[in-house]
Amino acid sequence: MSSSLHDRVLQTLGREIIDGTLPPGTVMIAEDLESRFRVSRSVIREAIRVLESIGLVASIKRVGTRVQPKSRWNALDPQLIRWRLASQEQGAQLRSLTELRASVEPSAARLAATHAPEEIAVLLLELVAQMRNAATAGDRVTFTELDIEFHRHVLRCSGNDMFASLDSAIAEVIRGRTEHGMMPKHPSQATLARHEGVARAIAQHQPDLAQDTMAQIMDRTTEELSSVWADSPRTFS
Incomplete structure (x- = not known):
């Protein structure tokens, strides 16, 4: 169940970043994502970790998770x-x-x-x-x-x-x-x-x-x- 929840969050956020629903500079707050997807903090954290590894987002201390511009994406992922x-x-x-x-x-x-x-x-x-x-x-x-x-x-x-x-x-x-x-x-x-x-x-x-x-x-x-x-x-x- 945890794996399927993680995949749902990952797929949704990834696609929203790609299609511009979440444009570069958007700051995502973990608490807001937990509420939106109705999942635990650990599920959100794992999805964000994968998005970071692809270069789609970057975690900013005491701010949240910021969507990165296309120039920062790992194009061959x-x-x-x-x-x-x-x-x-x-x-x-x-x-x-x-x-x-x-x-x-x-x-x-x-x-x-x-x-x-x-x-x-x-x-x-x-x-x-x-x-x-x-x-x-x-x-x-x-x-x-x-x-x-x-x-x-x-x-x-x-x-x-x-x-x-x-x-x-x-x-x-x-x-x-x-x-x-x-x-x-x-x-x-x-x-x-x-x-x-x-x-x-x-x-x-x-x-x-x-x-x-x-x-x-x-x-x-x-x-x-x-x-x-x-x-x-x-x-x-």
């Missing part, structure tokens, strides 16, 4: 990404992460083709085969999870720990596309062929081909999603 994809921030969030992916993933594929151990290359080919089966069956949920694993392994087998640390953020945006109806029921054969091309290039230690083919995947992703963020202004800190 998976929970924050989830909230933004379900809000009016969806377009801006998709654009930011897609541009990040387009910059990073081709380089990660190139490094993987140079450094990945043989067993990882074999695993990538197996994942592509499973993706084909899920696509044929129209199983978008399974396809999405396999796609996440594919991109996670490319990032990790790049041998670059900074690239690997992006896997959770990228997983959220891939998963979010399915949850918010932005993935086709049957992925195109061209998309599947490009994933297989990346896997084979890594297995055959062809860095140029791995990089170019991953870039094609990201170009296609950008093309598919660009209409979603067409009217979303860019943020300049």
